[in-house]
Amino acid sequence: MSAPAQAHPKKWLIAYNSISASLWSIVFFNTVFVGAFLGQPSLFDLTGKITIAVQCLAVTEIYNSAAGVVKTPLFTTVAQVLSRLAVVIGVFLVLPNSPANYHWVYITVCLSWSITEIIRYSFYAISLRGEGVPQWLTWLxxxxxxVLYVTGISSEVAIFVLSLDEAATAVGKWYSWLFIAILAIYVPGSYILYTYMIKQRRKVLYGKSKKTQ
Known part of the structure; x- marks a missing residue:
């Protein structure tokens, strides 16, 4: 592939990662400041829509992986994106009156997602610019x-569990059974995602340290 052909996807990825980091920063500050000053239920009422919108943009991750624009495994990408879409669309959007939306787990899931994504998107944006990623950002x-995957996944699971009754009442018994099926998938899915990241951590952090010795 020629240099001009490579330039376009690179510019697209820089823009995508930079914009995504900024959007997740909005989610983070909304959660911290609105949560601190107003708390629930105002927090979900005021921030739910922007959280849904920002997370839905992550479908782009699936395209980037499937098209080979990035090297992230497609299965890992699909598993992570769909699990979060199940939360924001399946619960936040379809079940706006679910007790999970006004529970403290809404705060922990937003913080876990936003901190993770601010770090991840900032890391890739800087890396793609060729500026040299600071060691502290690589470590983060x-x-x-x-920690954040554990708190995030635990919060997602809690959201589905807390929404079971509302799902059956507002939509139908089949919807609560759908949530139960999703929860069953979480066990192998979370294991695959977590172990993949552990392997990447060893490769990037410890791999580098071995080369410098």
Whole structure:
């Protein structure tokens, strides 16, 4: 592939990652400041729509992986994106009156997602610009997931569990069974995603340290 042909997807990825980092920063500050000053239920009422919109933009990740624009495994990308879409669309959008939306797990899921994505998108944006990623940002990219993936996935699971009754009442019994099926998929899906990131962490952090010795 010629240099001009490579330039277009690179510019697109720089723009996408930069914009995504900015949007997730909005979600983070909304959660912190609105949560601190107003709390629930105002937090979800005021921030729910922007959280849904920002997360839905992540479908672009699936396209980038499927088209070979990025090297991230397609299965891993699809699993992570769809699990979050199930939360924002399946619960936040379809079940606006679910008790999960006004529970503290809404705060923990938004913080877990936003911190993870601010770090991840900033890392890739800087890397693609060829400016040299600061060591501290590289460490954050491949270390914070050890905690944030656990808090994020636990919060997602809690959201589905808290929404079971509302799903059956507002939509139908089949909808609550759909949530149960999603929860069953979380066990192998979370394991695959978490172990993939652990392998990447070893490769990037410890791989580099071995080369410098």
């Amino acid at each position: 990219r491949y270390s914070t997931f050890l």
